[in-house]
Amino acid sequence: SQTIHQWPATLVQPVGSPLSLECTVEGTSNPNLYWYRQAAGRGLQLLFYSVGIGQISSEVPQNLSASRPQDRQFILSSKKLLLSDSGFYLCAWSHGQMYEQYFGPGTRLTVT
Amino acid sequence: AQSVTQLDSQVPVFEEAPVELRCNYSSSVSVYLFWYVQYPNQGLQLLLKYLSGSTLVESINGFEAEFNKSQTSFHLRKPSVHISDTAEYFCAVNSWSEGAQKLVFGQGTRLTINP
Numbered sequence: 001s002q003t004i005h006q007w008p009a010t011l012v013q014p015v016g017s018p019l020s021l022e023c024t025v026e027g028t029s030n031p032n033l034y035w036y037r038q039a040a041g042r043g044l045q046l047l048f049y050s051v052g053i054g055q056i057s058s059e060v061p062q063n064l065s066a067s068r069p070q071d072r073q074f075i076l077s078s079k080k081l082l083l084s085d086s087g088f089y090l091c092a093w094s095h096g097q098m099y100e101q102y103f104g105p106g107t108r109l110t111v112t
Numbered sequence: 113a114q115s116v117t118q119l120d121s122q123v124p125v126f127e128e129a130p131v132e133l134r135c136n137y138s139s140s141v142s143v144y145l146f147w148y149v150q151y152p153n154q155g156l157q158l159l160l161k162y163l164s165g166s167t168l169v170e171s172i173n174g175f176e177a178e179f180n181k182s183q184t185s186f187h188l189r190k191p192s193v194h195i196s197d198t199a200e201y202f203c204a205v206n207s208w209s210e211g212a213q214k215l216v217f218g219q220g221t222r223l224t225i226n227p
Binding site: 006032034042043044046049051057088090092094098099100101102103104105106108 | 144146148153154155156157158161163202206210211212213214215217218219220
């Protein structure tokens with residue numbers, strides 16, 4: 001069966017510091033991968049998606065970037081965090097003809 | 113572009129009462145619909161999905177949703193809720209753009225079950 005991992009689970013970072021969040025998927029190959037942000041009390045905002053290694057599409061202009069160095073690894077980064085980057089970050093995967101997505105446990109980021 | 117509207121941001125109900133969480137989507141030629149549940153500080157879990165076939169779909173924990181094409185709705189119902197159903201519920205619709213399948217989510221409905 002497939003599983004998806006995210007780490008760290010929680011993170012507190014000062015404004016201006018760098019960020020690296022990692023997501024890995026097990027039990028499948030060539031998945032579609034997605035990064036979402038969920039601000040407090042709000043819905044999900046799609047940030048990035050990837051259909052293959054090195055292929056990254058951005059949905060909204062922002063202070064963040066994403067990379068996919070390996071087939072089942074998806075990384076969310078920032079060079080300098082802003083207060084507005086605080087939120088709950090969720091990674092998800094889908095595959096092939098699947099329409100549904102499966103989500104990881106999330107990372108709670110607080111920028112202070 | 114696809115869009116999803118969840119008509120209620122919060123729904124409080126008493127335990128063992130019935131509940132309906134409303135979801136409307138923008139019309140499209142072919143549409144696939146989903147309900148996800150999110151417990152506090154956790155990721156989203158797929159609750160049920162409509163892809164084709166019977167318009168009534170069910171989950172393993174007693175929820176059901178009905179796809180209504182004429183009303184562009186996909187409301188979620190449960191005849192008798194439990195304390196453990198307290199969570200945030202998200203409705204989503206598929207969207208195909210720029211060579212990738214995506215999901216468009218509603219803003220969520222917070223279901224609170226009171227004893």
